[in-house]
Amino acid sequence: MAETKTILRALAGETMPTPPIWMMRQAGRYLPEYKATRAEAGDFLSLCYNSDLATEVTLQPIRRYGFDAAILFADILLVPQALGADLWFVTGEGPRLSTITGEADFAKLGGKDDIHETLNPIYQTVRNLRSALPPETTLIGFAGAPWTVATYMIAGKGTPDQAPAHALKATHPEVFDALMARITEATIEYLSHQIDAGAEVVKIFDSWAGSLKGADFDKYALAPTKEIIAALKARHPDTPIIAFPREAGENYIGFAKATGADCVAIDDSVTAEWAAQNVQTDGCVQGNLKSSHMVTGGDALVSETRRIVDALKGGPHIFNLGHGITPDADPANVQLMIDTVRGA
Numbered sequence: 001m002a003e004t005k006t007i008l009r010a011l012a013g014e015t016m017p018t019p020p021i022w023m024m025r026q027a028g029r030y031l032p033e034y035k036a037t038r039a040e041a042g043d044f045l046s047l048c049y050n051s052d053l054a055t056e057v058t059l060q061p062i063r064r065y066g067f068d069a070a071i072l073f074a075d076i077l078l079v080p081q082a083l084g085a086d087l088w089f090v091t092g093e094g095p096r097l098s099t100i101t102g103e104a105d106f107a108k109l110g111g112k113d114d115i116h117e118t119l120n121p122i123y124q125t126v127r128n129l130r131s132a133l134p135p136e137t138t139l140i141g142f143a144g145a146p147w148t149v150a151t152y153m154i155a156g157k158g159t160p161d162q163a164p165a166h167a168l169k170a171t172h173p174e175v176f177d178a179l180m181a182r183i184t185e186a187t188i189e190y191l192s193h194q195i196d197a198g199a200e201v202v203k204i205f206d207s208w209a210g211s212l213k214g215a216d217f218d219k220y221a222l223a224p225t226k227e228i229i230a231a232l233k234a235r236h237p238d239t240p241i242i243a244f245p246r247e248a249g250e251n252y253i254g255f256a257k258a259t260g261a262d263c264v265a266i267d268d269s270v271t272a273e274w275a276a277q278n279v280q281t282d283g284c285v286q287g288n289l290k291s292s293h294m295v296t297g298g299d300a301l302v303s304e305t306r307r308i309v310d311a312l313k314g315g316p317h318i319f320n321l322g323h324g325i326t327p328d329a330d331p332a333n334v335q336l337m338i339d340t341v342r343g344a
């Protein structure tokens with residue numbers, strides 16, 4: 001049967017007259033209905049692990065806007081937690097974790113097969129979603145890439161320059177490499193279980209890939225992503241994979257070919273015209289509207305949206321933001337973006 005889901009068609013390499021669209025962090029604090037469900041859950045992590053409420057918040061932006069894809073509601077930091085790290089969120093500041101400063105901290109972590117006890121509710125959310133979503137909507141699962149997850153596990157929080165992770169890599173390379181390997185193998189199991197539960201696409205978020213320079217980019221961003229994709233393709237050859245090595249710049253070139261990804265998501269530090277010339281030549285590109293347009297709206301939102309659609313119309317493209325929508329965004333601007341993409 002011919003594929004009817006627009007996201008899957010774009011990921012298979014089809015150039016669509018209108019690009020399919022979804023949005024990073026589409027379930028989030030800019031939506032009043034999200035805030036209400038989060039309050040009902042109590043806090044962010046309780047929401048992630050409550051399959052019924054996580055299903056509900058995943059569906060909210062689909063009901064409101066009719067996006068072409070739903071992204072599982074969860075977080076990249078659930079894998080560290082499932083490996084035994086302490087994890088909590090400080091309101092207004094972000095995530096906090098126990099730190100990894102040497103061999104003793106690493107030795108306390110569990111193995112790849114220990115993660116499912118913690119992560120079972122996430123697989124249940126995926127199963128719920130596959131039966132609840134409209135037939136035209138694609139379900140995307142996800143995980144963080146090893147480098148990005150490692151930066152949080154090492155520092156115990158988000159850092160502007162990922163200095164603690166770079167330092168551990170230099171001073172304790174054996175601990176750093178063992179941590180990367182542990183996250184890589186756990187991520188393969190996690191994503192494979194998401195696919196078994198019904199995820200139709202998976203996305204690998206390497207939010208801090210841009211701080212890896214030169215040979216480090218190949219070793220710690222490209223190679224682990226390639227390893228995860230190879231393992232997933234061996235088990236699930238028909239499941240497309242989106243890679244997001246954020247702020248990779250010139251390293252976006254050839255990334256899909258080198259890793260086996262079916263699509264590369266690009267941030268807003270490169271132009272869509274550049275991506276058409278240099279990245280889309282290898283296949284589907286996703287991105288790259290600046291998230292700030294969801295706050296400011298108006299003519300600039302419309303003209304930038306049109307420019308991106310136009311620049312990438314010669315090949316497979318999934319419209320998205322260059323990074324997640326922020327809590328101060330106006331839900332009406334999201335509708336304006338969608339109407340502009342769909343030509344209403």
Ligand code: CP3
Binds near residue numbers: 077093094158207
């Ligand atoms: O996109 C979606 O709607 C799906 C769910 C999703 C969340 N986080 C929910 C979330 C996804 C795909 C993520 C990925 C994620 N989480 C990344 C990679 C993408 C990126 O943004 O670069 C990273 C680095 C994280 C780690 C994380 N989670 C941070 C740094 C924070 C705090 C910053 C913030 O925005 O508050 C979170 C919290 C988080 N994850 C929220 C949501 C909806 C906000 C939590 C809340 O409701 O208070």
